[in-house]
Amino acid sequence: MTILDLRPLLDNRDITAREILDDIYRRIDAVEDRVKAFITITKDEAYQMAKEAQDAIISTRMSLLTGIPIAVKDNMCTKGILTTCASKILNNFVPPYESTVTGKLKNQQYCLVGKTNLDEFAMGSSTENSGFHTSRNPWDLFCVPGGSSGGSAAAVAAGECIAAIGSDTGGSIRQPASLCGVVGLKPTYGRVSRYGLVAFASSLDQIGPITKNVSDAAAMLTVIAGHDHLDSTSAPVATSDYAGALGKDIKSLRIGIPKEFFIEGIDKDVREAVNAAIRKIESLGATVIEVSLPHTAYAIATYYILATSEASSNLGRYDGVKYGYRESGKDLIEMYMNTRAKGFGSEVKRRIMLGTYALSSGYYDAYYKKAQQVRTLIRRDFDNAFKEVDVIVTPTSPTPAFKIGEKATDPLQMYLSDIFTISVNLAGAPGISIPCGFTRDNLPVGLQIIGKHFDEETVLKTAYAYEQSTEWHLRRPPL
Amino acid sequence: MKSGIDTSEMAKKYEAVIGLEVHAQLLTETKMFCRCSTKFGSEPNTQTCQVCIGMPGVLPVMNRKAIEYAIRTGLAMNCRIASYSRFARKNYFYPDLPKNYQISQYELPLCEGGFIEILVDNEVKRIGITRIHMEEDAGKNIHEGRGDYSFVDFNRTGVPLMEIVSEPDLRSPGEAAEYMKKLRAILRYLGVCDGNMEQGSLRCDANISIRPVGQKEFGTRTELKNINSFKFVEKALEYEIKRQISIVEEGGKIIQQTRLWDSAAGITQSMRSKEEAHDYRYFPDPDLPPVLVGQQWIGEIKSMLPELPDEKRNRFISQYNLPEYDAELITSEKAVADWFEKAIEAGGHSKTVSNWMMGELMRMLNEENKSIEEILIKPWQMAEMLRLIEDGTISGKIAKMVFDEMYRTGKNAAEIVSEKGLVQISDTGEIQKAVDEVLAKNPAEVERFKSGDEKLIGFFVGQVMKLTKGKANPKVLNDLLRQKLSK
Numbered sequence: 023m024t025i026l027d028l029r030p031l032l033d034n035r036d037i038t039a040r041e042i043l044d045d046i047y048r049r050i051d052a053v054e055d056r057v058k059a060f061i062t063i064t065k066d067e068a069y070q071m072a073k074e075a076q077d078a079i080i081s082t083r084m085s086l087l088t089g090i091p092i093a094v095k096d097n098m099c100t101k102g103i104l105t106t107c108a109s110k111i112l113n114n115f116v117p118p119y120e121s122t123v124t125g126k127l128k129n130q131q132y133c134l135v136g137k138t139n140l141d142e143f144a145m146g147s148s149t150e151n152s153g154f155h156t157s158r159n160p161w162d163l164f165c166v167p168g169g170s171s172g173g174s175a176a177a178v179a180a181g182e183c184i185a186a187i188g189s190d191t192g193g194s195i196r197q198p199a200s201l202c203g204v205v206g207l208k209p210t211y212g213r214v215s216r217y218g219l220v221a222f223a224s225s226l227d228q229i230g231p232i233t234k235n236v237s238d239a240a241a242m243l244t245v246i247a248g249h250d251h252l253d254s255t256s257a258p259v260a261t262s263d264y265a266g267a268l269g270k271d272i273k274s275l276r277i278g279i280p281k282e283f284f285i286e287g288i289d290k291d292v293r294e295a296v297n298a299a300i301r302k303i304e305s306l307g308a309t310v311i312e313v314s315l316p317h318t319a320y321a322i323a324t325y326y327i328l329a330t331s332e333a334s335s336n337l338g339r340y341d342g343v344k345y346g347y348r349e350s351g352k353d354l355i356e357m358y359m360n361t362r363a364k365g366f367g368s369e370v371k372r373r374i375m376l377g378t379y380a381l382s383s384g385y386y387d388a389y390y391k392k393a394q395q396v397r398t399l400i401r402r403d404f405d406n407a408f409k410e411v412d413v414i415v416t417p418t419s420p421t422p423a424f425k426i427g428e429k430a431t432d433p434l435q436m437y438l439s440d441i442f443t444i445s446v447n448l449a450g451a452p453g454i455s456i457p458c459g460f461t462r463d464n465l466p467v468g469l470q471i472i473g474k475h476f477d478e479e480t481v482l483k484t485a486y487a488y489e490q491s492t493e494w495h496l497r498r499p500p501l
Numbered sequence: 502m503k504s505g506i507d508t509s510e511m512a513k514k515y516e517a518v519i520g521l522e523v524h525a526q527l528l529t530e531t532k533m534f535c536r537c538s539t540k541f542g543s544e545p546n547t548q549t550c551q552v553c554i555g556m557p558g559v560l561p562v563m564n565r566k567a568i569e570y571a572i573r574t575g576l577a578m579n580c581r582i583a584s585y586s587r588f589a590r591k592n593y594f595y596p597d598l599p600k601n602y603q604i605s606q607y608e609l610p611l612c613e614g615g616f617i618e619i620l621v622d623n624e625v626k627r628i629g630i631t632r633i634h635m636e637e638d639a640g641k642n643i644h645e646g647r648g649d650y651s652f653v654d655f656n657r658t659g660v661p662l663m664e665i666v667s668e669p670d671l672r673s674p675g676e677a678a679e680y681m682k683k684l685r686a687i688l689r690y691l692g693v694c695d696g697n698m699e700q701g702s703l704r705c706d707a708n709i710s711i712r713p714v715g716q717k718e719f720g721t722r723t724e725l726k727n728i729n730s731f732k733f734v735e736k737a738l739e740y741e742i743k744r745q746i747s748i749v750e751e752g753g754k755i756i757q758q759t760r761l762w763d764s765a766a767g768i769t770q771s772m773r774s775k776e777e778a779h780d781y782r783y784f785p786d787p788d789l790p791p792v793l794v795g796q797q798w799i800g801e802i803k804s805m806l807p808e809l810p811d812e813k814r815n816r817f818i819s820q821y822n823l824p825e826y827d828a829e830l831i832t833s834e835k836a837v838a839d840w841f842e843k844a845i846e847a848g849g850h851s852k853t854v855s856n857w858m859m860g861e862l863m864r865m866l867n868e869e870n871k872s873i874e875e876i877l878i879k880p881w882q883m884a885e886m887l888r889l890i891e892d893g894t895i896s897g898k899i900a901k902m903v904f905d906e907m908y909r910t911g912k913n914a915a916e917i918v919s920e921k922g923l924v925q926i927s928d929t930g931e932i933q934k935a936v937d938e939v940l941a942k943n944p945a946e947v948e949r950f951k952s953g954d955e956k957l958i959g960f961f962v963g964q965v966m967k968l969t970k971g972k973a974n975p976k977v978l979n980d981l982l983r984q985k986l987s988k
Contacts, residue, residue, distance in 0.1 A: 099558045112557065119551050121558060220557040225787035253560050254789055332787055335590050338601030339555045343653070358594060381592070381782035390784055 025238045032089045039072035039089030046091045050182045058157050059177035061096045063136040075131040085130035093183035096137035099218040108152040109142045111340045111347045111365030121218020122250045135183045138173030142367045144222045147439040150430045151369040160499035165423035168198030174232045175202040185233040191226045193443025196455035200418035200468020203457045206232045207239045210476045211450035212257035215250030221336040223329035226447040236486040240264035267479040268486040273307035278411030282318040289421045295459030295467040296417045313407040317399045321445035327380050327393035334377030404449040408474045416442050418455040418468035452478045456485045457494035515711045520669035525694040526702040527570045533637045533661035534561030545654035553659035555599030567661035570693040575612030578630050586611045586792045592782040597640040607783045610634035619679040629668030674738035686810045690835045698730050711745045721755040727762045737762040821851035836873045843880035877911030886914035927974040939964040
């Protein structure tokens, strides 16, 4: 069931919010010990919220998400509810405030199913970097769900919630959506408020929905989008009814295929599925044009300098002084060092060190400043390409879900997992991943559709037109 | 200090090169990046929120008023206002800094390239302002009385600050003190900072080096921190100059380092050397967009600038014929200048008003450590009192008593004079009687005066004044005495 399936049932009182929650928690009871999508399950809060939702429905004050069970990635602050970022260093942190996005969901009386697992501080592509446990891919429990929003994607795919919220810094919504066979939308940087999203890399982080289909993604975006006076980087740009834009044909659309993206190293099945999807889109009447994004090769290096630099500063506040985990020491410095040595996992420490190095005096110009310049070039690549086309289509990830442990000891191999998504964050553009086929091993393949800044409408329209002409999104994992 | 070196003699061979970095807390009602109050002196941690204590996921939002105040300051100090400036992050770990980075401006400050003018030996000297940038204040660590623990008060965290950096144009501790006074006066005129060094709303770090007189190149500098009162600006610099001179004179080398002024001991002590200097890893804060300042906004702020201390001083010189010294002193505080002008409006003569203000009034204010806004006496009351002197109702001497009473009670001069019977005796007959009595009582002194000891006139005046309880008109008395004694 999707949001848009449930909406009329709830509004006509064919079903109650409580009954939907009962189903969801029955499903969680049945599969969660295998999927392990959640860090915290908020059953008590959810039933309380269901009650409020039902009251709203009875007094016909319902909104789009009233009574809908939604899971939230555990790096978004929820007032009074544990928010860990999958890190030991925040293992006891209960925020006294609500993030803007979950606040908007609350205003619509959603039901918070639970807080989902992620790579610690959203740093990773598999949830293997979680400080607590690794989530599993519902399509193959020996495989990762992708990351960092792996818990959210797995929960949606496994039917443990109707929809979920994730965050995407270098592909953390789209890549796990691709690996779990669901829809994941990263809006334009600035489209959705970051207030209350625990920062990893501030200039790249963006919150977005993970859903079972494109319509639900559009519905969720409609609710969470918009300027927020608490986030100076949120854009004062008009939003629209994104679900309303769906269903129109794409005959006049120009689809760009960046030649630099179809490189060696793409899994054969992934390549075939994506090529087939492009032909499908063409068959719907769109024009397919080859475009060039010449600086693509520098995206990963650029990303890992900028993201780690920002992270090294953003994560400075976890020092054991004010909140969170503290490990004592004989003096202040030793307390700092013990707390951070034991509180952070190895990938987080690796990135803090990389970023600290990149920002050091004497290296700043060669690394951080240079990376900013390359970022400008990458953004310009997209601007130029979008002079010729309306959307750009690529694979979301070069491979389907990989085995747990397969890349865990090789960070560089793991970083390549985001090769097609990272440049979109650097450009600040919107991108979606939608199911576009399966490998021979029955693992989902995702298609990425990238749009112009603040043109989520065209992205969603293209995605919807493709989705409606296929049935990939209707397949469910054999759990 | 090493003994055996005559530093005063040595001092003539060297000149000091001083630049000041002044931190001024802005008088905004709310903090720089959140809406917490900036009020001073509240219970610890009662003026905090998730933003200023750096909780996970929070974001800063700029305080427009703070930027306006900094622009106002930049304009008053003749700076260029940047149409595009940026906030950066200054990263370092300290418990009073909850995010472990301070939001500050680094590469692109809001104001650059200005100056202010000070008086040195009655000559105007221009001191360059390198830049004025904005930043957020840190909290306060409290170590006392808590056993093994230290505590942090975050009330001050995030309060907006301006850092005003001067060029190394100052050549002596005295000039540095003058510069600080002028800077404070301007900030207070602008209403952007209360200038209270003791409460820390105005703080000063100094960069200082010495060089032989005549040498062009700068010597190696040290940075002095923790100079927390006006008195200490001069003291700390004087100490440091002597310290540097004695090192150089003994053939040593100055080490570039940061030194802490210890006001109790009256010395500076090494805090950290250049090698130990922090690498702050500055980079543009990705949470904040660039600060864009349009010409129209600058124009609006400019049009609302008040008359500044220098303009006011010059106007007081030309409009009221005040000597430069008086004008400088009277205009150093806007409230004092306003008080002066009100007294003039009420009919006071400018130089007389200025004399009384700089003399009696300032003395009383200093004794009680009060500001002119707090006192009972009103400017028109002073003007009225001065009229009583002018028309001979009271003498200058009596007036001091009257003024003292006015200051304490806020009563009018005329009221005090009539209550206490202080009207001056100008009646020749009455004074004559007193003179006769004094001369009759002191024949020996009269003899000595007549034989040439003219200084004794003072003695006779004093005796008559004593007899008349100070009310005798001094001029009449003098004339009468001289008449009598010349016979």
